[in-house]
Amino acid sequence: MEQKHVRMIVWNPIIAISVMALIVFTMPPIVKMLGNNTYTIGGVDTIYLVTWFFAPGIISSAMNYYYLVKNKE
Amino acid sequence: MKPTAIALIVVLVSALISAMYLRKYGKKVDDYYLMGRNAPGWVVGAATMASWGTLFTWVGAVGFSLQFGGLIIFLIAGSAWGMLYLCVYLGRLLRRGEYRTLSSYFEERYSTRVSHIAALVLSVGTIFYLFPQFTGMGAVLLKTLGIPFFWSIVIFSIFMLVFVFMGGMASAIMFGAGMFIIMLASCILYPIGLHLVTGTPIGEMVATTAQSVGTQYWTPFGMTNAVSKFTVGYWVVTSGSWFAIAMSSGHIISLSLACKSERELVKGYGIILPLALFCIAVYYVMSPGVETLIPRGSMKTDFVAPHLYANLFPPWIGVIQIVGVVAAGLSTVGAMFVFIATNLTQSIVKLFNLDSADLSVLKVTKVVIVFLGILCIPLGYYMPAGVMVIATGFMGAFLLSCIFLPLAIGSSWGRVTEKAIMIHMSINLVICLFMVITNVSLGWFAPHPLIWLIPISIVSFIGLTLMFAPTDQDMTNWNNFYAKCHSIAGGMATLEKGPVKDSILPLVGIFVGIGSIVFFLAFLHGW
Numbered sequence: 107m108e109q110k111h112v113r114m115i116v117w118n119p120i121i122a123i124s125v126m127a128l129i130v131f132t133m134p135p136i137v138k139m140l141g142n143n144t145y146t147i148g149g150v151d152t153i154y155l156v157t158w159f160f161a162p163g164i165i166s167s168a169m170n171y172y173y174l175v176k177n178k179e
Numbered sequence: 180m181k182p183t184a185i186a187l188i189v190v191l192v193s194a195l196i197s198a199m200y201l202r203k204y205g206k207k208v209d210d211y212y213l214m215g216r217n218a219p220g221w222v223v224g225a226a227t228m229a230s231w232g233t234l235f236t237w238v239g240a241v242g243f244s245l246q247f248g249g250l251i252i253f254l255i256a257g258s259a260w261g262m263l264y265l266c267v268y269l270g271r272l273l274r275r276g277e278y279r280t281l282s283s284y285f286e287e288r289y290s291t292r293v294s295h296i297a298a299l300v301l302s303v304g305t306i307f308y309l310f311p312q313f314t315g316m317g318a319v320l321l322k323t324l325g326i327p328f329f330w331s332i333v334i335f336s337i338f339m340l341v342f343v344f345m346g347g348m349a350s351a352i353m354f355g356a357g358m359f360i361i362m363l364a365s366c367i368l369y370p371i372g373l374h375l376v377t378g379t380p381i382g383e384m385v386a387t388t389a390q391s392v393g394t395q396y397w398t399p400f401g402m403t404n405a406v407s408k409f410t411v412g413y414w415v416v417t418s419g420s421w422f423a424i425a426m427s428s429g430h431i432i433s434l435s436l437a438c439k440s441e442r443e444l445v446k447g448y449g450i451i452l453p454l455a456l457f458c459i460a461v462y463y464v465m466s467p468g469v470e471t472l473i474p475r476g477s478m479k480t481d482f483v484a485p486h487l488y489a490n491l492f493p494p495w496i497g498v499i500q501i502v503g504v505v506a507a508g509l510s511t512v513g514a515m516f517v518f519i520a521t522n523l524t525q526s527i528v529k530l531f532n533l534d535s536a537d538l539s540v541l542k543v544t545k546v547v548i549v550f551l552g553i554l555c556i557p558l559g560y561y562m563p564a565g566v567m568v569i570a571t572g573f574m575g576a577f578l579l580s581c582i583f584l585p586l587a588i589g590s591s592w593g594r595v596t597e598k599a600i601m602i603h604m605s606i607n608l609v610i611c612l613f614m615v616i617t618n619v620s621l622g623w624f625a626p627h628p629l630i631w632l633i634p635i636s637i638v639s640f641i642g643l644t645l646m647f648a649p650t651d652q653d654m655t656n657w658n659n660f661y662a663k664c665h666s667i668a669g670g671m672a673t674l675e676k677g678p679v680k681d682s683i684l685p686l687v688g689i690f691v692g693i694g695s696i697v698f699f700l701a702f703l704h705g706w
Binding site: 177 | 256263267442445448449450451452453454456457460674677678681682685687688691692693696699700703
């Protein structure tokens with residue numbers, strides 16, 4: 107087994123999961139700070155929340171779009 | 180008879196006819212378990228949407244959101260990030276390995292005895308996701324056909340056994356995919372139905388409800404009122420729980436294993452997540468508008484949606500909603516039945532040295548399915564955790580503490596050994612069972628066992644991995660796994676070549692995602 111392969115594939119998922127966990131788990135305190143414990147409809151916190159919620163879908167589509175275009179015939 | 184009742188009967192009969200048509204998949208193990216690995220990408224994507232959305236959205240979300248506010252959606256937001264990990268990485272990795280079930284991964288990556296424990300954990304965990312679906316469908320039959328709740332669950336159980344017996348996974352996949360358009364239509368028509376029965380703009384209804392309840396209605400982490408008792412800690416562990424559920428759910432992963440190629444899977448996954456998120460957001464964000472029709476607290480939380488669809492909505496919209504609910508329910512429950520049964524069967528056949536010929540394996544599989552069907556009747560009726568969305572979260576406790584790290588990190592970290600995983604899974608399974616049972620029955624480990632399970636599982640996984648050096652057998656297993664799943668030149672970015680038109684689906688997905696942001700911002704601005 108080549109050590110460089112082990113290193114490469116170990117860190118990618120660890121980094122990915124850590125970033126996701128950070129985003130998921132730190133969201134409430136950030137919004138709490140932004141919105142003073144309430145959501146102001148139409149405010150920056152609402153835009154942040156809505157974007158945050160739909161971000162996984164856009165990232166997923168964009169990455170899979172990239173995979174397919176990169177491997178076209 | 181009411182139109183919704185007729186629609187319900189028609190869709191159930193259609194499901195049986197489609198299952199009958201698919202019974203050709205009931206003769207070989209690979210056909211029964213994975214539809215012969217012949218499912219097109221869009222079919223897998225649509226069935227994944229149906230299985231992921233499930234009844235916790237089409238039924239559970241309405242009452243839950245009415246009770247606690249639209250932003251309760253963020254309790255399950257971790258699920259979307261878990262799905263992202265599955266859609267761009269893990270699903271493809273396992274599809275490359277061409278595993279038959281998720282426990283096959285544990286067998287090849289670690290050992291047979293680890294696969295036995297994995298099968299047990301996956302089965303116990305998935306049952307916590309399975310029986311709330313029975314509660315939801317029981318509520319639908321009760322409100323639509325007027326059948327007593329207990330008998331509704333019994334009838335649904337018998338129906339599911341017949342449905343799954345014939346076509347196996349093909350029944351779940353093809354019916355879920357076939358109903359995909361109806362499910363999308365039901366989510367678009369939901370706010371229109373609300374508007375028609377109340378006569379006022381939906382945004383206004385939602386805002387009025389929020390004002391009448393108070394600002395806490397709009398704070399998922401601040402809902403420390405007497406009703407919800409939710410806290411920041413609760414929010415964090417629930418997010419973690421849903422992250423694990425989405426990422427390591429065996430029944431959803433099984434759908435990806437049934438896809439006919441990795442490229443097809445990328446196509447299907449390219450559009451699924453934005454569409455599913457849009458549907459989920461509609462039900463959660465708009466349901467506080469139900470307040471003017473069904474006052475909060477006047478009805479059991481999980482009965483609100485069926486009552487709304489069957490008795491209050493205009494019949495033509497109610498019919499679509501009921502069909503959407505049934506599509507979500509059948510697809511999910513069917514996939515779960517097959518998934519649990521296949522994992523347990525593989526272990527049972529090996530442990531007891533049973534005949535591994537196709538017919539014998541299928542017989543054992545069907546016996547396990549009957550057992551599950553019977554078990555879910557009392558569980559669905561009594562609903563130990565009280566509310567669908569809460570009960571479903573316990574699945575995450577099992578997956579996160581036992582399965583998540585050996586799957587997510589173990590699939591990429593060659594240092595992880597069989598012995599470490601064996602001990603990790605055994606210890607965490609016992610601790611998790613103890614915490615979940617005592618939490619449900621005695622209220623211990625409140626607000627959620629995962630507060631303890633998350634750190635325990637991380638410490639035990641890393642500690643045990645570093646404690647045991649890989650043996651020769653560990654290295655052989657890892658090298659074989661690596662060659663099978665990882666070592667394609669260029670890594671995950673490389674696929675088999677195909678026409679550029681394949682990228683249309685993900686492109687549509689990007690527009691749906693951006694459009695959803697614009698739509699909901701406009702809605703929350705009072706549009």
